[in-house]
Amino acid sequence: MTAVFLLGMGGCIAGIADRPEEIERTRIAGTWTGDDDARVELHADGRFEMSGIPRSAIVFSFSDPPPGDGKLSGSGTWQPAHAGDTVDEIILYVEVGGSFADVQVEALGVAESGEEPVLYFSTSPDEWYGFEIRKTHM
Secondary structure, rough: EEEOOOOOOOOOOOOOOOOOEEEEEHHEEEEEEHHHOOOOEEEEOOOEEEEEHHHEEEEEOOOOOOOOOEEEEEEEEEEEEEOOOOEEEEEEEOOOEEEEEEEEEEEEEEEEEOOEEEEEEEEOOOOOOOEEEEEEEE
């Protein structure tokens, strides 16, 4: 099996912002939704499912992306990018299945951490920000 790694650039680019947004670790689990029925369910046990994610929301590296411009679905495990009570990035380890023929690693950055938190997929290796998903269920 070939492992394919792709990481969002959120929170990693110096000079974009003085300090990346961070969210409390305890607020990550739940349902996150975006435009056109995009959905990511981050479970407290470290598993996740996603569906309806636009093909353009994920940057594929070292692998041929799924054909077409449609929607992606998949599942796997997630974890905060670093230890601590707050995090600025969440790593998704996407397993083979759904729209994915290879193992993928994707990062969700934290765009907003207030009352209505927002995460995002990086939509381009040259951009730090991208497709948003908002917390809809605790």
